[in-house]
Amino acid sequence: MTENYTALYEQHKKAGASFTDFGGWQMPLKYDSELAEHHAVRNAAGLFDLSHMGEVWVTGPEAAAFLDYALVGKLSAIAVGKAKYSLICDTDGGIIDDLITYRRPSPEEGVDRYLVVPNAGNAKVVAVALRERAAGFDVSVEDASAETSLIAVQGPNAEGILLELVPAEQHALVTELKYYAAVDVSINGQDLLLARTGYTGEDGFEIYVPNVDASVLWEALLEAGEGQGLIPAGLAARDSLRLEAGMPLYGNELSRHMNPYAAGLGPVVSLAKEGDFVGKEALAAIKAAGVGATLGQKLVGLKGAGRRAARGHYSVLKDGSLIGEVTSGQPSPTLGYPVALAYVDVEHSVVGTVVDVDLRGKAEPFEVVQLPFYKRTK
Amino acid sequence: MSKVVAELKYSAEHEWVAADGGGPVGIGISAVAADALGDIVYVDLPEVGSTVTAGETCGEVESTKSVSDLYSPVTGEVTEINDAVVSDPALINNDPYGAGWLFKVAATEEGPLMSAEEYAATNGGEL
Numbered sequence: 001m002t003e004n005y006t007a008l009y010e011q012h013k014k015a016g017a018s019f020t021d022f023g024g025w026q027m028p029l030k031y032d033s034e035l036a037e038h039h040a041v042r043n044a045a046g047l048f049d050l051s052h053m054g055e056v057w058v059t060g061p062e063a064a065a066f067l068d069y070a071l072v073g074k075l076s077a078i079a080v081g082k083a084k085y086s087l088i089c090d091t092d093g094g095i096i097d098d099l100i101t102y103r104r105p106s107p108e109e110g111v112d113r114y115l116v117v118p119n120a121g122n123a124k125v126v127a128v129a130l131r132e133r134a135a136g137f138d139v140s141v142e143d144a145s146a147e148t149s150l151i152a153v154q155g156p157n158a159e160g161i162l163l164e165l166v167p168a169e170q171h172a173l174v175t176e177l178k179y180y181a182a183v184d185v186s187i188n189g190q191d192l193l194l195a196r197t198g199y200t201g202e203d204g205f206e207i208y209v210p211n212v213d214a215s216v217l218w219e220a221l222l223e224a225g226e227g228q229g230l231i232p233a234g235l236a237a238r239d240s241l242r243l244e245a246g247m248p249l250y251g252n253e254l255s256r257h258m259n260p261y262a263a264g265l266g267p268v269v270s271l272a273k274e275g276d277f278v279g280k281e282a283l284a285a286i287k288a289a290g291v292g293a294t295l296g297q298k299l300v301g302l303k304g305a306g307r308r309a310a311r312g313h314y315s316v317l318k319d320g321s322l323i324g325e326v327t328s329g330q331p332s333p334t335l336g337y338p339v340a341l342a343y344v345d346v347e348h349s350v351v352g353t354v355v356d357v358d359l360r361g362k363a364e365p366f367e368v369v370q371l372p373f374y375k376r377t378k
Numbered sequence: 379m380s381k382v383v384a385e386l387k388y389s390a391e392h393e394w395v396a397a398d399g400g401g402p403v404g405i406g407i408s409a410v411a412a413d414a415l416g417d418i419v420y421v422d423l424p425e426v427g428s429t430v431t432a433g434e435t436c437g438e439v440e441s442t443k444s445v446s447d448l449y450s451p452v453t454g455e456v457t458e459i460n461d462a463v464v465s466d467p468a469l470i471n472n473d474p475y476g477a478g479w480l481f482k483v484a485a486t487e488e489g490p491l492m493s494a495e496e497y498a499a500t501n502g503g504e505l
Binding site: 030033034035036236240307308309311330331333360 | 403
């Protein structure tokens with residue numbers, strides 16, 4: 001696989017980042033201390049380069065009907081300016097990717113426009129699947145991933161930092177922007193799409209910006225955030241933040257071999273929406289069989305009793321028998337104890353159940369707890 | 379670049395050994411290893427009075443992102459452990475050759491060890 005570099009690669013190098021491959025991209029893992037970056041997001045603000053994420057524009061008179069067919073949710077029901085978390089599944093119900101879809105204003109009468117944001121490693125696969133599924137619909141599918149950068153400002157100070165770069169007459173657009181909504185605003189003199197979304201469990205924003213303008217925006221944000229505790233944060237912090245927030249990561253909790261019902265994402269699937277959609281028959285059968293409820297496995301949160309952390313692929317045991325597998329785990333920087341996500345047999349998935357995780361040969365107790373592990377106080 | 383201290387000897391598993399004129403030798407992990415691990419949040423050390431064997435695991439070091447075994451670079455009896463790093467493992471990141479030392483051993487035998495120059499040449503790091 002050829003390595004991809006974001007438009008901000010030089011900025012990261014200059015800042016002393018150590019890099020890691022993620023979905024075929026060289027991404028900053030951390031700049032200095034991933035713990036400091038994690039705490040900055042919880043207590044002040046962090047700046048993330050998410051340009052490895054995909055951006056696929058879906059436009060046309062039948063854009064809404066097409067997305068209702070291609071994805072498992074009812075995207076036609078999103079109001080203009082709002083966003084929705086959804087999944088794209090295979091005909092067998094396996095998860096191809098999880099994505100956020102934004103409904104944008106109509107470019108012209110009778111034409112709808114959506115922005116679909118897949119994960120880095122799946123961007124091409126999703127774009128291809130959407131094009132295939134578009135056959136017979138009056139819609140265009142345009143993959144803008146290669147030209148588009150994505151910068152996130154996350155943390156309690158995110159709004160204040162953004163306001164520094166937004167003209168006063170547009171401040172209300174930012175302050176009144178709801179979670180899972182997006183708006184076109186002028187940021188540092190550039191007209192950009194600003195979304196109140198994130199993957200950290202904190203308040204925060206994601207800004208879509210053309211590659212050519214990304215560096216200027218990155219520097220402007222760093223400067224605006226200087227007095228407000230903003231520091232650049234890498235994928236290590238992003239992973240620990242999303243884990244505390246109980247959010248799944250594609251490749252860990254979600255894959256082609258996992259289905260929405262076992263993953264706890266049943267409510268994302270709209271079996272009741274009008275018409276057919278890809279995976280509907282399989283998903284209806286999986287739900288009817290009780291997968292994730294009375295059959296098979298279910299994704300749960302685990303809290304460690306000791307100090308040693310469970311890690312991905314470690315075995316989950318009950319009375320010495322294998323009952324599941326950890327998908328993500330590490331010591332929680334905010335909470336101070338080990339947290340993990342794991343698929344376990346449904347009969348052991350009830351909150352309060354104590355199970356063991358095999359930590360390199362030694363069974364250590366973990367308790368099934370309610371997700372998320374961490375919830376911010378508003 | 380991670381620092382490599384000239385006066386110490388190093389194992390292939392990134393432990394450093396400080397010879398102390400016939401007394402117990404101090405042992406820790408190199409800055410190269412500490413940087414690679416990331417922020418260390420948990421350390422499990424051998425018990426005082428136990429015997430460690432060169433090249434064998436005697437504990438573990440866990441960071442937010444990963445966990446790795448701790449190998450003893452020498453054979454002998456553990457005479458002292460650094461309680462401060464057990465309660466504050468970040469000392470290993472902040473001062474791996476000083477306040478972040480791990481344990482001391484009355485060494486009867488050394489495993490294969492490298493000079494600082496050899497270690498820096500094979501593992502990166504700055505003398």
